[in-house]
Amino acid sequence: MNRRVSRPAIVASIVRKDFTEFSRDLLYIFLSVLGLVLFAVTYYLVPDTVDETLTVGVHQTGLDELFDQLDASEADGLALVQYAGGDELAAAVHDGDVMVGLAFPEGFLEAATAGEQPTVTVYSDAAVPPEVTGAVQSMVREIAYALTGHGLPVTEPAEESIVLGIDRAGDQTSMRDLMLPMLVFFILMIETFALSSLIANEVLNRTVTAVLVTPARVSDFLTAKTIYGTLLTGGQAVLLLLVLQAFTLGNLGILLATVLLGAVMFTGIGMIAGSAGKDFFSTLFLTMAFVLPLMIPTFSVLFPGTAAGWVQAMPSYPIIDTLNEVLTYGAGWSDVVGSLGAALAWVTVIFVIGLLVLRRKVRSL
Amino acid sequence: MTEAAISVQGLRYSYGDLEAVKGISFDVAPGEILGFLGPNGAGKSTTIKMLTGQLPPSGGSATVLGYDVGTGSSQMQARIGVCFEEKNLYVTMSAKENLEFFASLYGIKNPDADGVLRRVGLADRATDRVKTFSKGMRQRMMISRAFINTPDVLFLDEPTDGLDPTTAAAIRTTIQEEADRGVAVLLTTHDMFEADQLSDRVAFINGGEIVALDTPENLKLAYGSRSVKVRLRDGDGVREENLPLDDGSASARLAELATSPALLTMHTEEATLEHIFIQLTGRGLAG
Numbered sequence: 001m002n003r004r005v006s007r008p009a010i011v012a013s014i015v016r017k018d019f020t021e022f023s024r025d026l027l028y029i030f031l032s033v034l035g036l037v038l039f040a041v042t043y044y045l046v047p048d049t050v051d052e053t054l055t056v057g058v059h060q061t062g063l064d065e066l067f068d069q070l071d072a073s074e075a076d077g078l079a080l081v082q083y084a085g086g087d088e089l090a091a092a093v094h095d096g097d098v099m100v101g102l103a104f105p106e107g108f109l110e111a112a113t114a115g116e117q118p119t120v121t122v123y124s125d126a127a128v129p130p131e132v133t134g135a136v137q138s139m140v141r142e143i144a145y146a147l148t149g150h151g152l153p154v155t156e157p158a159e160e161s162i163v164l165g166i167d168r169a170g171d172q173t174s175m176r177d178l179m180l181p182m183l184v185f186f187i188l189m190i191e192t193f194a195l196s197s198l199i200a201n202e203v204l205n206r207t208v209t210a211v212l213v214t215p216a217r218v219s220d221f222l223t224a225k226t227i228y229g230t231l232l233t234g235g236q237a238v239l240l241l242l243v244l245q246a247f248t249l250g251n252l253g254i255l256l257a258t259v260l261l262g263a264v265m266f267t268g269i270g271m272i273a274g275s276a277g278k279d280f281f282s283t284l285f286l287t288m289a290f291v292l293p294l295m296i297p298t299f300s301v302l303f304p305g306t307a308a309g310w311v312q313a314m315p316s317y318p319i320i321d322t323l324n325e326v327l328t329y330g331a332g333w334s335d336v337v338g339s340l341g342a343a344l345a346w347v348t349v350i351f352v353i354g355l356l357v358l359r360r361k362v363r364s365l
Numbered sequence: 366m367t368e369a370a371i372s373v374q375g376l377r378y379s380y381g382d383l384e385a386v387k388g389i390s391f392d393v394a395p396g397e398i399l400g401f402l403g404p405n406g407a408g409k410s411t412t413i414k415m416l417t418g419q420l421p422p423s424g425g426s427a428t429v430l431g432y433d434v435g436t437g438s439s440q441m442q443a444r445i446g447v448c449f450e451e452k453n454l455y456v457t458m459s460a461k462e463n464l465e466f467f468a469s470l471y472g473i474k475n476p477d478a479d480g481v482l483r484r485v486g487l488a489d490r491a492t493d494r495v496k497t498f499s500k501g502m503r504q505r506m507m508i509s510r511a512f513i514n515t516p517d518v519l520f521l522d523e524p525t526d527g528l529d530p531t532t533a534a535a536i537r538t539t540i541q542e543e544a545d546r547g548v549a550v551l552l553t554t555h556d557m558f559e560a561d562q563l564s565d566r567v568a569f570i571n572g573g574e575i576v577a578l579d580t581p582e583n584l585k586l587a588y589g590s591r592s593v594k595v596r597l598r599d600g601d602g603v604r605e606e607n608l609p610l611d612d613g614s615a616s617a618r619l620a621e622l623a624t625s626p627a628l629l630t631m632h633t634e635e636a637t638l639e640h641i642f643i644q645l646t647g648r649g650l651a652g
Contacts, residue, residue, distance in 0.1 A: 005443070005472025013469040017455065024457035024494070206453040210510070213417045213447045214470040215439035 010216045014224035015231075018198060022232065028194040032236060035190045039183040040243045048176040055079045056136060057098035057123070059089045061106045066143070086121065093123040100124045100136045112144050173328055175302075180246060181323035182298040185262065185316070187240045189291050191233040192266040192273075193284065199225060199274025199358065200283040209365050218362055222355055229267030234259050251326050254333060257340065258322045265315065265347040266291075268354030275361040297321075301328075315350060318343035368431065370395045370518050370549030371416065375425035378411050385411045387573040388425060395517070398540070398550040400564030400581075402557075402638065404648060408573040409553050410450075413520050416551070417447050429518055443471055446516035450523045450553075452503040456496035460487055460506055463495060464513050471514040478513070484539055485509045486532065500527045508536055512543070519543060522553045537563055557638045567638060571646040581638060588644055589636020595622055596629040603629065 022028060058067060058080055067080055081098055083089040089101040101123035105111075111118040120140050124133045202208045208221060237259045241247055247255060269290045277283025294316035300307035301324045311317060322339040325331035369392035378386040386408045393399045403409050414420040416427055416434055418441065427434045432441035455463055461478045468476030482488045485505040490498070495506060504527050511519060524540065525533035540563060544550050554560050560567055561581045568578040577584060591610040596603055606622075608615035610633075622628055636644075 005470070009472065010470055013466060017458070017466045020462065021455060021457050205456075206449070206451055207455055209419065210447070210449065210453045210467070211470065212419060213442060213445070214467060214514075215443045215472070216470050217439070 005215055007217075007220055010220045011224045011227065014211070014216065014221060015228050018224065018228040019232075021198060021201075022194060025194070025197075028197065031190060031193065035187055036236065036240060036243070039187055039240060043176060043179060043183060043244050046174075046176040046179055048174045053079050054100075054132065054135075055081060055098045056139075057081045057083050057089045057092050057101040058104070059083045059086050059101070060104040060108070062109055063104060066146070090123050093125055096125065099128050100133060102136065102140060177328050178302050180244065180327045181301050181320055183244075184237050184240060184246075184259070184323055184327075185295075185298050185320055187236050188233050188259070188262045188266050189295070191229075191236050192270045192291055193287050195225075195229040195232060195267060195270030196274040196277065196283050196287045197280070198228075199271060200277035200280075203275060203361055203365065204277070204279070206365055208362050212362070218359055221362065222359060225271065225358070226264075226267055226351075226355075229270050230260070230263045232263075233266050234263030237262065246327055250330070250332065254322070254326050254331075254336060254340075258319060258326070258343070261340070261343045261347045262319045265319070265343075265350050268347070268351035271354030271358040275357045315346035318346065369393060369428075370397075371399075371427070371429050371551060373412075373416070373425070373427040376412065376415060376422055376427050377424035378408075378415055378420060379423045385573050386415070389570070389573070389575045390425075391568055391575060391578055393518075393549045393551055395549050396544050396547045397565045398544050398552055398563050400560035400567040401551055401553045401570060402555075402560055402567055402642065403570035407570045409570055410522070412570070413447075413522060413551065413553065417445060417520055418442055443514065444516055445518045445520065446511035446514060448507045448511040448519070448521045448524050450526065452500075452507060454495045454503060454506055454510070457494060459492050459494050460498075460509075461491040463506065464510060467510055468513050473514060476513055481509045481512050484512065486535065501529060501532055504528055505532065505536070508539065512539075517548060519548055519550045520553075521550060523555065524552070525554070525556065525559060533559075561638055569642050569645060571642075571648070576645045577641070584638065584641050585636050588641040592634045593619065594632045594634050596631075597622070597625070597627045598629055599627070607634070 056078065059082070060067065067082070081092070083092060083101070086103045089098075089103055092098050093101040101121075103121040103123070105118050105120070108118045108120070122133060122137055122140070124136075211221060212218065238256070241255060241259070270287070273283060273286040273290055276286055294314065297307065297311050297314050297317040297320045300311055300317075301320060307317070312321075318339040318341075322331075322336045322343060325336050325339065371391075371393040373392070374390050375388045376386055376390070377384065377388050389408070389412065391399065401409050401412070411420065415422050416429055418434055418438070421435050429441050430444050432438040434441065455466070458466070460482055464478040464481060465476055468478070479488060479491055482491050485508050487502060487505055487509065490502065495503065498506065504525070508521075508524055511521065519540075521540065525536050528536060537559065540550060540552070544565075550563075552560070552563060564581060566578065566580050567584060569576045577588070579587070593608045593610060593615070595606045595608060597606065598604075606618075608619055622631070642648075
């Protein structure tokens with residue numbers, strides 16, 4: 001009996017079969033749903049505002065007038081909270097009610113004006129950065145000079161502040177916004193495990209051999225795995241972006257292009273790990289060995305300006321950088337064209353390697 | 366003269382320096398079952414891989430249904446069915462889903478999966494996932510998958526491996542039915558009884574070469590010897606005698622024993638395919 005079947009129909013059949021197999025694997029279904037829920041919940045739990053006010057607790061006697069003036073004049077960025085006793089102040093710092101506490105001794109004003117050196121106690125929690133404590137200590141010295149009626153021992157230079165890039169004073173990027181590119185990248189990664197596992201099963205159980213004695217060709221098999229991997233990983237990432245309401249009319253095209261590149265890159269990695277895996281655990285281990293190093297650049301997003309040269313040279317960096325620029329800073333096509341180009345180059349290299357490795361494996365069975 | 370469904374001429378394949386198949390030649394006619402017998406590593410699987418389009422031949426030529434196997438024709442593969450020795454099924458999918466998937470690769474829109482499963486006795490497990498199947502049921506699934514596209518040529522590698530005698534007999538009947546409707550069958554098996562019962566002709570392959578190819582009957586006549594095994598009461602014990610039939614030297618003794626009160630049993634003996642294989646190659650089929 002002569003039948004004709006088109007190559008797209010064969011590829012579509014294999015893709016449908018792959019999704020059926022995926023839907024029967026409770027482990028990967030669980031991981032996919034867990035990843036989506038966990039990342040969405042994490043995103044919404046992290047604060048979306050940045051508190052730029054430095055709250056300082058103060059215990060003092062006889063300095064009310066001075067601190068009323070300070071409180072009024074430094075309304076932007078500094079908040080003073082008065083405490084009746086040193087112990088109360090220490091407890092407030094410890095509990096995180098205020099960042100730093102200043103306890104002025106009784107008779108501070110008289111001692112300072114008499115040229116003595118009264119001791120001011122500065123309380124700070126262990127988590128407070130040392131530069132904040134240092135700034136508060138400088139503030140204490142300035143207060144002392146102000147109380148004694150003297151000027152500072154040096155002439156203050158004229159200052160002109162020039163902020164390069166976007167001045168984010170009063171509009172700091174929140175931790176929630178900073179996390180978003182990282183979460184999108186992580187969800188792309190998670191589905192790599194499902195893909196590599198599926199490919200390893202096809203190879204180890206030799207089901208691919210049964211497919212290849214039908215009219216299906218190796219190229220059909222590879223095309224189907226590419227489509228399946230890209231839809232699986234990219235689909236999850238798009239779903240997460242939808243849940244987190246990250247798409248706008250302006251960023252839709254760039255985000256979809258970036259997610260597509262990321263999905264194809266992880267599909268290539270899934271092909272390599274799946275071809276080399278000897279069993280479930282070795283496939284899992286290999287996938288992790290490829291994927292975990294690619295996570296490193298995601299942390300540079302959380303701590304801007306920290307990406308070392310070698311981090312920027314990693315294949316995942318241009319994708320994370322593009323996601324970050326678009327999601328966090330609202331960059332457009334012209335801003336990210338360089339990163340997208342670098343991402344495309346890396347993705348091409350990894351995906352072609354994945355295809356060649358899988359093709360060689362399938363042909364050797 | 367009917368054109369051969371499988372035609373092989375001087376077929377060769379080498380894995381690097383190792384020549385696995387050394388210029389074999391044979392034909393299989395439509396409706397014929399050719400038993401392909403040989404020990405592990407003899408070149409059977411490599412030959413089947415070449416004939417099913419999985420491996421390009423290193424030399425020689427072969428056609429299946431008139432298509433050159435070297436070009437890996439999709440049209441040829443659309444008309445063959447293959448039952449592998451390893452149970453390479455999608456175990457998380459049901460029996461029916463497996464068959465429907467493979468049918469879709471052949472472009473079959475509404476496959477009769479239930480009918481095919483009924484033929485192998487799995488109709489009542491059609492919607493169960495294959496991972497819940499026993500070894501024998503998986504083997505029957507393998508057979509049903511080879512039948513899903515109503516092939517004109519069947520390549521069956523150990524098709525009754527792991528089956529109980531009743532199921533194995535049913536599968537053999539099914540294979541014979543396929544041959545009766547004109548399907549050419551290349552049957553690889555270690556089961557000499559199966560080869561003898563099913564095969565129209567048998568090819569012995571050893572070290573990449575076909576060392577004998579003929580009907581089981583002719584092979585037995587050519588390489589075996591007829592004899593009669595006689596068991597006799599001997600005092601308190603039992604004694605056996607083997608009497609050759611081919612040279613007539615035992616005629617008198619046979620006549621004498623036929624009327625002897627000591628005679629317990631008398632059986633004709635003929636060479637088995639395994640004996641002939643050992644005689645031809647100096648090694649058994651199991652190895």
